[in-house]
Amino acid sequence: MEVTFGLSLLCLLLAIGLKLLRQPKKNLPPGPPGLPIIGHLHLLKNPIHRRFHKLSQKYGPVMSLRFGSRFVVVVSTPEAVEECFSKNDVVLANRPPFLNGKYLNYNFTTLASAGYGDHWRNLRRLSSIEIFSATRLKSFLDIRKDEVMHLVSRLHHVSKDGFAKVELRSLFLDETFNVIMRMMAGKRYFGENVDGAEEAAQFKQHMQDYTALTKVTNLGDLFPLLGFIDIGGLRKKMIDLSEKFDLFLQRIIDEHRSDKTRNSMVSHLLQLQETQPEYYSDAIIKGLILVITL
Incomplete structure (x- = not known):
C-alpha cells in the first residue's frame, strides 16, 4: 500500500513539474x-x-x-x-486563498482574509468609523488610564522592598492586550485580577494555537493539486481550533446580548446588528474581534 501511494505521489509531482515547464514564458x-x-x-x-x-x-x-x-x-x-x-x-489588494483563511478566518470573510471588493470595503469602513474613530477611542480613555495604573501598581509591588530587575516586555504585552480586550469585550485576560482564571487561560491558549497554526505552511497552498493531502493533520487542527475559538467568541457575544449596559465595541456592534441584522451578523462581529485581538 505504501509503495503504491509513493508511486502515485511521484507521478503526480512529475505531472505538476511538466505542466509548469510547459507554461508560456x-x-x-x-x-x-x-x-x-x-x-x-x-x-x-x-x-x-x-x-x-x-x-x-x-x-x-x-x-x-x-x-x-x-x-x-x-x-x-x-x-x-x-x-x-x-x-x-x-x-x-487581493491575497491567495490559503487554508488558514478558510478555517481560521470564517471562510475568507474577515478583514485580514477577504478578497478586495464590496465586503472588504465595508469591513474597512466599519473598522475606521465604528471601531478606530477618534470619538470611539476617546470613549475608552478610562480603560487605558486604568490599565496604566495596573502596570504602575505591578511595578510598585515588585520594587517596594528596593531596587528590582523587571522584565518589561511581558508587562507591556499584558497591558496592551488588556486594553484591546477591554475595549472590544470588556474583559481582562492578562496579568493579575483577570476576569475568570479558567476563561483567561482558555483565551490565551487559543491565541497561542492560532498563532502557531498560521506559521505552518500548508502543502496545498503551494501545490493546489496536493490540497487533498492533510500533512500532519494541519487541516484537522485548524478545524478543531476554529470550532473552539468560535464557541469562545460566541459566549462573549451572548454575554453582551444579555447585558446591554456594557461599554464595549461588541455592545456597539450588537446595536448596529439590530438595525442591519443581515450584514452585522455574529460571524462578522466575531471576525472583527479575531482580527483586532490577533
Missing part, C-alpha cells in the same frame, strides 16, 4: 534560477528578510520567485513599495 521581473516543481523554496533560509536582501542585491529591487506553483514578486526599496501600494494598490 511571462514578462516577469528577473530572478534566480529555480528547480522543477519546488521552484525557489530551497532558497528560503532564516532570517528570511536578510535572504531576500542578499538576492535583491544580485537581481535588483524587484524580483520574481516561485514557491511551488505560486509566483511571488519581492520588492525591496521604498520607491518600489510606493509604486505597489499607492499607485497600484487595487491591483495588488
Whole structure:
C-alpha cells in the first residue's frame, strides 16, 4: 500500500513539474534560477528578510520567485513599495486563498482574509468609523488610564522592598492586550485580577494555537493539486481550533446580548446588528474581534 501511494505521489509531482515547464514564458521581473516543481523554496533560509536582501542585491529591487506553483514578486526599496501600494494598490489588494483563511478566518470573510471588493470595503469602513474613530477611542480613555495604573501598581509591588530587575516586555504585552480586550469585550485576560482564571487561560491558549497554526505552511497552498493531502493533520487542527475559538467568541457575544449596559465595541456592534441584522451578523462581529485581538 505504501509503495503504491509513493508511486502515485511521484507521478503526480512529475505531472505538476511538466505542466509548469510547459507554461508560456511571462514578462516577469528577473530572478534566480529555480528547480522543477519546488521552484525557489530551497532558497528560503532564516532570517528570511536578510535572504531576500542578499538576492535583491544580485537581481535588483524587484524580483520574481516561485514557491511551488505560486509566483511571488519581492520588492525591496521604498520607491518600489510606493509604486505597489499607492499607485497600484487595487491591483495588488487581493491575497491567495490559503487554508488558514478558510478555517481560521470564517471562510475568507474577515478583514485580514477577504478578497478586495464590496465586503472588504465595508469591513474597512466599519473598522475606521465604528471601531478606530477618534470619538470611539476617546470613549475608552478610562480603560487605558486604568490599565496604566495596573502596570504602575505591578511595578510598585515588585520594587517596594528596593531596587528590582523587571522584565518589561511581558508587562507591556499584558497591558496592551488588556486594553484591546477591554475595549472590544470588556474583559481582562492578562496579568493579575483577570476576569475568570479558567476563561483567561482558555483565551490565551487559543491565541497561542492560532498563532502557531498560521506559521505552518500548508502543502496545498503551494501545490493546489496536493490540497487533498492533510500533512500532519494541519487541516484537522485548524478545524478543531476554529470550532473552539468560535464557541469562545460566541459566549462573549451572548454575554453582551444579555447585558446591554456594557461599554464595549461588541455592545456597539450588537446595536448596529439590530438595525442591519443581515450584514452585522455574529460571524462578522466575531471576525472583527479575531482580527483586532490577533
